Amino acid sequence: MVIREEVLAAIARVCDSQGFILGPEVEGLEHEIAALTGAVAAVGCASGTEALWLALVAAGVKPGDAVITTAFSFFASASAIVRAGATPVFVDVDAGTLNLDAALVERRLQTTSARGVRAILPVHLYGQCADMDAFDRIGQQFGVAIVEDAAQAIGAAWNGRGAGSLGSTAAFSFYPTKNLSAYGDAGIVTTMHPEMGEHMRQLRNHGSPRRYYHHEFGWNGRMDGIQAAVLRVKLQRIAEWNRLRQQHAATYDRLFAESGLMSNANAPVGLLARSPQATHVFHQYVIRAQRRDELRQFLAERKIGSEVYYPLPLHLQPVFAYLELREGDLPVAEQAARDVLALPMFPELRDEEIRRVVDGVASFYS
Numbered sequence: 001m002v003i004r005e006e007v008l009a010a011i012a013r014v015c016d017s018q019g020f021i022l023g024p025e026v027e028g029l030e031h032e033i034a035a036l037t038g039a040v041a042a043v044g045c046a047s048g049t050e051a052l053w054l055a056l057v058a059a060g061v062k063p064g065d066a067v068i069t070t071a072f073s074f075f076a077s078a079s080a081i082v083r084a085g086a087t088p089v090f091v092d093v094d095a096g097t098l099n100l101d102a103a104l105v106e107r108r109l110q111t112t113s114a115r116g117v118r119a120i121l122p123v124h125l126y127g128q129c130a131d132m133d134a135f136d137r138i139g140q141q142f143g144v145a146i147v148e149d150a151a152q153a154i155g156a157a158w159n160g161r162g163a164g165s166l167g168s169t170a171a172f173s174f175y176p177t178k179n180l181s182a183y184g185d186a187g188i189v190t191t192m193h194p195e196m197g198e199h200m201r202q203l204r205n206h207g208s209p210r211r212y213y214h215h216e217f218g219w220n221g222r223m224d225g226i227q228a229a230v231l232r233v234k235l236q237r238i239a240e241w242n243r244l245r246q247q248h249a250a251t252y253d254r255l256f257a258e259s260g261l262m263s264n265a266n267a268p269v270g271l272l273a274r275s276p277q278a279t280h281v282f283h284q285y286v287i288r289a290q291r292r293d294e295l296r297q298f299l300a301e302r303k304i305g306s307e308v309y310y311p312l313p314l315h316l317q318p319v320f321a322y323l324e325l326r327e328g329d330l331p332v333a334e335q336a337a338r339d340v341l342a343l344p345m346f347p348e349l350r351d352e353e354i355r356r357v358v359d360g361v362a363s364f365y366s
């Protein structure tokens, strides 16, 4: 396979140069990701989780602050807030897109309980941007920073502007299952503010602007040269891979529409809403399914893989019991946790495989 040879050659280059940590490959990747997203700076780091922490701290989040985020995301969206010393404020999601509900966020900011909110962290769930027009306006109106969790959204856009250039700072993950994936852990932060870029560059390297001189408490959050070299090879294909994902999503949409599984409000299957402003990159193709767990088992018996992102919303995770939120508090996220199901989605997927998945879902409900 051509890409395998290219990747191995890129890894060999790093081994020959011994530039294992940061170095020219990381710098090259940073320039290329800044160009792709439209951000003014990009800073390579150790993981998407690390990227979220850097993005929050650079955006001004300090111990004792509060940060509003979605209750329906991967754990790191919230744990990074805690690691920055702040308290997550979980708000429910929009019933159509399952992205953070901007109207509820605005209402929250209008109440006294929103005092101390320094930032809002919308997640571009499954590869579709949250309503960034609304968050931009809300951010300006209430004087809070917008930090994008773009971990699932490399190449996505809102009104034609790239994810990663829509807030103060943004975090991407290159975890091996992501649309753009490393050969291990890696992430990157982007920003529209050069000074925040410099701050994140120091924070990822022990808060050190100069070797062995430390101005603040940073951490070792650096990216490996080998990961950057691998990512640079794959980055050349990301537009094509995202286009193929969009094509497969359109095929799923069409086959589900033809299947009769979505014919009325009580139909067993539903699709998520697509925002017209969003260029969706389909990190996941997710349906809402009645008797979801039985369906999943049925598909597994037919060798059709599926996954649940996410089975327990963040506000009900045991580790967040101290926030004293209960079942029923964020009902849209809770319902989503009961009925979302991600179906096979990757660039090499074939039309006949998509048909087999949809036929499998249809035979479960027939």
Ligand SMILES: Cc1ncc(COP(=O)(O)O)c(C=O)c1O
Pocket (backbone or CB within 6 Å): 047, 048, 049, 050, 052, 073, 074, 076, 077, 123, 149, 151, 152, 172, 173, 174, 175, 185, 186, 187
């Ligand atoms: C929405 C979201 N945020 C953050 C992360 C954390 O990224 P990483 O696994 O690279 O630390 C992920 C992915 O795992 C994610 O999906």
